[in-house]
Amino acid sequence: MHMADALLSPAVGGVMWVATAGTIGLCSHRVKRALDDSHIPLMGVLGAFIFAAQMVNFTIPGTGSSGHLGGGMILAILLGPAAAFLVMASVLTVQALFFADGGLLALGCNIFNLGFFPCFIAFPLIYRPLAGNFPTPRRVLVAALASAVVGLQLGASSVVLETGLSGISDLPFGSFLFLMQPIHLAIGVIEGLVTATVIGFIGKARPELLQVTISPETSGRVSYKWILAGLLVAAVTTGGVLSWFASPYPDGLEWAMGQVAGGVREHSTEGGVHGFLEGLQRRTAVFPGYAVRESADPPLSRDGKAWPAVDPGTSLSGLIGGGITLLIGLGIGALLLRRRPVTPPAG
Helix, strand or coil, X not given: CCCCHHHCCHHHHHHHHHHHHHHHHHHHHHHHHHCCHHHHHHHHHHHHHHHHHHCCCEEECCCCEEECCCCHHHHHHHHCHHXXXXXXXXXXXXXXXXXXXXXXXXXXXXHHHHHHHHHHHHHHHHHHHHHCCCCCHHHHHHHHHHHHHHHHHHHHHHHHHHHHHHXXXXXXXXXXXXXXXXXXXXXXXXHHHHHHHHHXXXXXXXXXXXXXXXXXXXCCCCCCHHHHHHHHHHHHHHHHCHHHHCCCCCEHHHHHHHHCCCCCCCCCCCCHHHHHHHHHHHHHCXXXXXXXXXXXXXXXXXXXXXXXXXXXXXXXXXXXXXXHHHHHHHHHHHHHHHCCCCCCCCC
């Protein structure tokens, strides 16, 4: 559900940049007040894991399309909404700058669509009431499914609304919305199952980690070095190896666009905001399409090309991107913790 700049007008893209920047500022303020230093490594490692997980598209049977894990619910459940939004912003920024995954003008939209709805709507209003203060595996499954579906439906609707308000494409609003909703319903079900699996595993290993997020009044220092190690191994394995098995089919957004007659109207990229940002992204994207620049052709196809695509460039992209996201997550946590006001001792 990474939007490209071709769908957006500068006005809509700029408004969403402002909205996203404001949300980042608010989240930074909240995290700075509540962050425990033991959560800083978790922010970095989860960022690397979500980056790697988003590289692996899975096929939606019977549709000719694919989807990928958004990861917003996993982040919100383990970190809380504010820190989760900051980590999601880090993941998507690294993807746009270094891998040309999503446009720079569209970055504000992508962060908002993939971060705001799961973190600030689905998690507090759906997941927490359904999971309860002492979540059982069954309640986690129900809560994860419901919240993942709602979060993705809202995000998909937002994509359609932002595209329609931009008015630079020939995508009819009603038809586009009609196609986006069912395909992202299927993606949401799969995301809910993956979320429940990850949270269930962590809940068995370190139930107190979930308790800290769900009931902040019980918070305290929690040791979860084995959880960190497991997530780090999962990030390396996913980005370095499982990324070879990404589905060759277009993702839900691309599929919906392709199904709507008319497609996207061409616009000039020789100048203006679109041209400037396209040129900037071309210079910053060291691994466009998660491949080495010199061989950045699409690696997967059903038409004669090898699958899985055993490509060292893809593995290198996954490892480098995950590493950058890890460092950014650690840096954000450390910076906010350092800037926290020091409360003078009583007496």
